[in-house]
Amino acid sequence: xxxxxxxxxxxxxxxxxxxxxxxxxxxxxxxxxxxxxxxxxxxxxxxxxxxxxxxxxxxxxxxxxxxxxxxxxxxxxxxxxxxxxxxxxxxxxxxxxxxxxxxxxxxxxxxxxxxxxxxxxxxxxxxxxxxxxxxxxxxxxxxxxxxxxxxxxxxxxxxxxxxxxxxxxxxxxxxxxxxxxxxxxxxxxxxxxxxxxxxxxxxxxxxxxxxxxxxxxxxxxxxxxxxxxxxxxxxxxxxxxxxxxxxxxxxxxxxxxxxxxxxxxxxxxxxxxxxxxxxxxxxxxxxxxxxxxxxxxxxxxxxxxxxxxxxxxxxxxxxxxx
Numbered sequence: 001x002x003x004x005x006x007x008x009x010x011x012x013x014x015x016x017x018x019x020x021x022x023x024x025x026x027x028x029x030x031x032x033x034x035x036x037x038x039x040x041x042x043x044x045x046x047x048x049x050x051x052x053x054x055x056x057x058x059x060x061x062x063x064x065x066x067x068x069x070x071x072x073x074x075x076x077x078x079x080x081x082x083x084x085x086x087x088x089x090x091x092x093x094x095x096x097x098x099x100x101x102x103x104x105x106x107x108x109x110x111x112x113x114x115x116x117x118x119x120x121x122x123x124x125x126x127x128x129x130x131x132x133x134x135x136x137x138x139x140x141x142x143x144x145x146x147x148x149x150x151x152x153x154x155x156x157x158x159x160x161x162x163x164x165x166x167x168x169x170x171x172x173x174x175x176x177x178x179x180x181x182x183x184x185x186x187x188x189x190x191x192x193x194x195x196x197x198x199x200x201x202x203x204x205x206x207x208x209x210x211x212x213x214x215x216x217x218x219x220x221x222x223x224x225x226x227x228x229x230x231x232x233x234x235x236x237x238x239x240x241x242x243x244x245x246x247x248x249x250x251x252x253x254x255x256x257x258x259x260x261x262x263x264x265x266x267x268x269x270x271x272x273x274x275x276x277x278x279x280x281x282x283x284x285x286x287x288x289x290x291x292x293x294x295x296x297x298x299x300x301x302x303x304x305x306x307x308x309x310x311x312x313x314x315x316x317x318x319x320x321x322x
Contacts (some may be wrong), residue, residue, distance in 0.1 A: 011209050085156075089275075093272055101263070102264055118322065122136055126207045126211065134312070136318075136321070139307055140194055141277045143191075143307075144280050144307065145285050146285050149186050150181055157184075190273075196232070199218055249265065
């Protein structure tokens, strides 16, 4: 149940019940039959104050309950987003998108393999799409640099100086000017997960040989580290899915040949990814990942800028994949 609706209901009930009790009390007073049973002005005043006090007490208790409930729910898996002035420029609104059907296909007729399987520009096989696939992932902001969170905002994100890395302008590990202020290097969740998703795509049986051959960043590691990296990415998504536990029911589309498929082309409530991406483009900290290497076919200068604030593709194209 929504804590806010619960709180609103509690407040309404508290006020209504108290006022109802007050009304009953006054009716009882009016119903006295004998003259000496009629309340004096002082008694009526005391009764009024008594019911007013009880009403206010009910409201205060309800408000405190709401605040405690809200605080407890803030630690939930889905509702743990932290609002900080550092990220105040990000639009927190939601909008509707339509998911891709299982048969969604790129407008490019070349995006199909020898078995006539359909793909979009994020999922086409490396044999078919080549380096253009990574260009699409780059345009999302998948390989953005870390951001540098100013020290004064550390508490907003529950950063702990005893546990988390902190850098300073005079840090000898960085060149002069590389660290503009005291802060905490950090990654934004959405881009970390997109990186993991792209890596899992590269690790597919029909792709991994290609990415090994062009020395893709993760593929330069040892076999042991590769296995750990893939395992980490799988586990990140496993816990994310369990954490959010979506309960949306997806119907099956009608089919004449009894080969039924879920109707994935359904409305979805989505965050403003454009706003998140734009904010991230403005908060790149290249010094935080100066040794970045994507692959032999994609080279970047010392600024390490892998995407621009204005995307190459439209938002609609980045959502659909074509």
